[in-house]
Amino acid sequence: MIQEIIKKIPPVKPEFAEKAQKRLDSLTKPQGSLGRLEEFARRLVAITESTMPLIDKKVIFTFAGDHGVVEEGVSAYPGEVTKQMVFNFLRGGAGINVLARHAGAEVVVVDIGVKGELGEVAGLVSKKVVSGTGNIRKGHAMTKHDAARCIEVGIKLAEDYAIKGYKLFGTGEMGIGNTTPSSAIAAVVTGKPVSEVTGKGTGIGDEVWKNKIKVIEDAISINKPDTSDPLDVLSKIGGAEIGGIAGLIIGAAAHRIPVVIDGFISTAGALIAYCLEPKTKDYMFAAHNSVEIGHKAMLDKMGLHPILDLNLRLGEGTGAALAMLIIEAGLKIYK
Amino acid sequence: MIQEIIKKIPPVKPEFAEKAQKRLDSLTKPQGSLGRLEEFARRLVAITESTMPLIDKKVIFTFAGDHGVVEEGVSAYPGEVTKQMVFNFLRGGAGINVLARHAGAEVVVVDIGVKGELGEVAGLVSKKVVSGTGNIRKGHAMTKHDAARCIEVGIKLAEDYAIKGYKLFGTGEMGIGNTTPSSAIAAVVTGKPVSEVTGKGTGIGDEVWKNKIKVIEDAISINKPDTSDPLDVLSKIGGAEIGGIAGLIIGAAAHRIPVVIDGFISTAGALIAYCLEPKTKDYMFAAHNSVEIGHKAMLDKMGLHPILDLNLRLGEGTGAALAMLIIEAGLKIYK
Numbered sequence: 183m184i185q186e187i188i189k190k191i192p193p194v195k196p197e198f199a200e201k202a203q204k205r206l207d208s209l210t211k212p213q214g215s216l217g218r219l220e221e222f223a224r225r226l227v228a229i230t231e232s233t234m235p236l237i238d239k240k241v242i243f244t245f246a247g248d249h250g251v252v253e254e255g256v257s258a259y260p261g262e263v264t265k266q267m268v269f270n271f272l273r274g275g276a277g278i279n280v281l282a283r284h285a286g287a288e289v290v291v292v293d294i295g296v297k298g299e300l301g302e303v304a305g306l307v308s309k310k311v312v313s314g315t316g317n318i319r320k321g322h323a324m325t326k327h328d329a330a331r332c333i334e335v336g337i338k339l340a341e342d343y344a345i346k347g348y349k350l351f352g353t354g355e356m357g358i359g360n361t362t363p364s365s366a367i368a369a370v371v372t373g374k375p376v377s378e379v380t381g382k383g384t385g386i387g388d389e390v391w392k393n394k395i396k397v398i399e400d401a402i403s404i405n406k407p408d409t410s411d412p413l414d415v416l417s418k419i420g421g422a423e424i425g426g427i428a429g430l431i432i433g434a435a436a437h438r439i440p441v442v443i444d445g446f447i448s449t450a451g452a453l454i455a456y457c458l459e460p461k462t463k464d465y466m467f468a469a470h471n472s473v474e475i476g477h478k479a480m481l482d483k484m485g486l487h488p489i490l491d492l493n494l495r496l497g498e499g500t501g502a503a504l505a506m507l508i509i510e511a512g513l514k515i516y517k
Numbered sequence: 518m519i520q521e522i523i524k525k526i527p528p529v530k531p532e533f534a535e536k537a538q539k540r541l542d543s544l545t546k547p548q549g550s551l552g553r554l555e556e557f558a559r560r561l562v563a564i565t566e567s568t569m570p571l572i573d574k575k576v577i578f579t580f581a582g583d584h585g586v587v588e589e590g591v592s593a594y595p596g597e598v599t600k601q602m603v604f605n606f607l608r609g610g611a612g613i614n615v616l617a618r619h620a621g622a623e624v625v626v627v628d629i630g631v632k633g634e635l636g637e638v639a640g641l642v643s644k645k646v647v648s649g650t651g652n653i654r655k656g657h658a659m660t661k662h663d664a665a666r667c668i669e670v671g672i673k674l675a676e677d678y679a680i681k682g683y684k685l686f687g688t689g690e691m692g693i694g695n696t697t698p699s700s701a702i703a704a705v706v707t708g709k710p711v712s713e714v715t716g717k718g719t720g721i722g723d724e725v726w727k728n729k730i731k732v733i734e735d736a737i738s739i740n741k742p743d744t745s746d747p748l749d750v751l752s753k754i755g756g757a758e759i760g761g762i763a764g765l766i767i768g769a770a771a772h773r774i775p776v777v778i779d780g781f782i783s784t785a786g787a788l789i790a791y792c793l794e795p796k797t798k799d800y801m802f803a804a805h806n807s808v809e810i811g812h813k814a815m816l817d818k819m820g821l822h823p824i825l826d827l828n829l830r831l832g833e834g835t836g837a838a839l840a841m842l843i844i845e846a847g848l849k850i851y852k
């Protein structure tokens with residue numbers, strides 16, 4: 183199913199971007215004087231193949247998942263916090279709720295890999311593929327079959343919300359420990375040493391950070407992910423929410439929907455999508471430059487340049503919400 | 518009058534920022550994880566001395582003025598364009614109108630130094646001090662008395678809008694040729710060579726740029742502005758809109774109102790305010806990092822760090838409008 187959808191992703195044609203730039207150049211302002219706002223407008227026109235794109239309905243998907251590797255002491259928080267934060271999102275009390283409201287976007291909270299049962303909770307989209315991943319220091323995060331299912335969950339959500347008429351997607355995530363698989367993916371895909379793409383997550387000390395690097399190095403040497411096979415990488419050292427994000431991006435691209443990539447973990451998901459099909463990159467907007475040191479290496483790999491640089495490191499989709507406001511500003515100027 | 522208002526500027530007390538940070542740290546998120554959004558919230562609390570600041574009414578002041586130095590061939594546009602753009606602002610058809618609407622801010626267009634008469638135009642705030650400045654390559658931009666009057670116009674506008682209940686100000690400007698006096702101010706105040714703080718404005722070629730540098734060097738050597746006297750600098754090598762912006766900032770600070778500084782020219786105005794009274798800096802938010810190369814030197818001089826970096830070089834207040842959206846996001850998180 184994944185390969186079928188990937189085949190449907192249309193190339194983003196430069197003709198439409200050129201048409202958009204012509205219009206921008208006809209406005210009463212010095213040519214190019216609105217810098218990246220013009221770039222955003224051009225890209226929206228090219229992605230949608232509409233000379234007058236409409237962005238009325240926006241949605242941010244916050245995928246939640248747990249990580250077996252937390253037992254290695256890589257995070258400042260216990261795994262149970264993932265579940266608590268999911269409930270917090272559904273109550274509307276988290277950072278992403280505030281910033282999505284500010285940006286006029288809805289938030290869709292997806293349980294794709296939270297450990298244990300969350301029960302019937304109003305508003306929660308239950309698409310659980312795994313009940314937390316396995317500890318990647320000891321073996322695979324999940325089976326290849328489950329990794330594919332995670333991607334399919336994302337693709338299906340993209341399709342559902344495309345049909346519902348949403349015009350701009352954002353990615354977000356919640357998962358205690360998920361900077362660890364994200365750094366592992368960053369190291370493997372960019373070829374950089376683990377120590378250069380591993381940061382301090384939500385705020386660990388130097389000792390824990392050194393241990394985190396060792397854990398990731400072990401995870402890579404034990405699992406031997408095959409970099410020529412993105413699904414292998416995702417299943418061995420990834421996470422459920424990372425797979426969901428990759429799928430969402432693939433589905434968005436297949437429906438010509440621009441997608442705003444939040445921070446470090448979302449970009450790991452974007453990198454999986456990019457490795458599966460580089461054309462997906464042309465549908466992505468990189469929201470911001472995260473504090474996490476490995477973020478830039480992944481963005482560089484895809485040739486993406488972040489919109490904001492505000493020292494954010496919360497995740498959830500918060501950076502994506504803010505970036506949506508700036509992207510829309512570009513479109514309004516164009517119109 | 519200026520000195521009286523300056524004396525009224527209260528210091529921004531760290532206690533309020535600390536109180537705000539305590540509240541931020543009590544939210545359900547890792548401490549500090551919202552980076553600069555937290556900084557913006559802290560500063561708004563400290564500036565307003567309110568633990569729950571309200572930003573409902575926002576306004577961007579776009580000061581317009583002409584520059585005699587245009588006859589030296591320093592700009593890509595003829596001076597008449599200033600007037601045309603003022604009419605465009607009042608019709609609501611310019612970049613600043615679009616972005617201010619996007620940010621929920623009003624635009625106030627002020628004729629402080631446009632050459633010739635604009636007549637009775639609905640919506641225009643007529644506060645003309647000079648009918649264009651003198652050519653700074655040949656003499657003073659304006660008299661010291663007129664420079665003081667420009668600052669007073671800004672102070673009075675700040676007072677009027679403070680009384681009307683506006684809670685956040687932004688600065689903006691329009692004036693063909695006004696990167697030339699701004700670069701002159703940047704060079705004189707930061708002590709950097711003219712060539713290091715002079716850019717290509719709205720898009721001049723290399724030859725015109727070299728001439729622009731020469732013109733500014735001549736202007737400085739002919740006028741010999743006294744760097745210990747900001748009013749002397751403003752009157753000799755400045756501009757009316759630059760003075761208006763300086764005054765607006767001083768007035769904002771005197772009324773504890775945060776003020777968002779747009780780009781290069783606005784920052785030249787901010788620098789004059791800062792030289793008159795360094796405390797004004799604590800009321801400023803630097804909206805963005807302009808393409809103009811001298812911008813960073815001025816921001817560094819004041820210790821300000823821009824919020825956005827989008828390669829903008831339009832002015833008008835466009836960057837201030839966008840930055841307002843991000844500053845408000847910080848406040849919403851805090852609340």
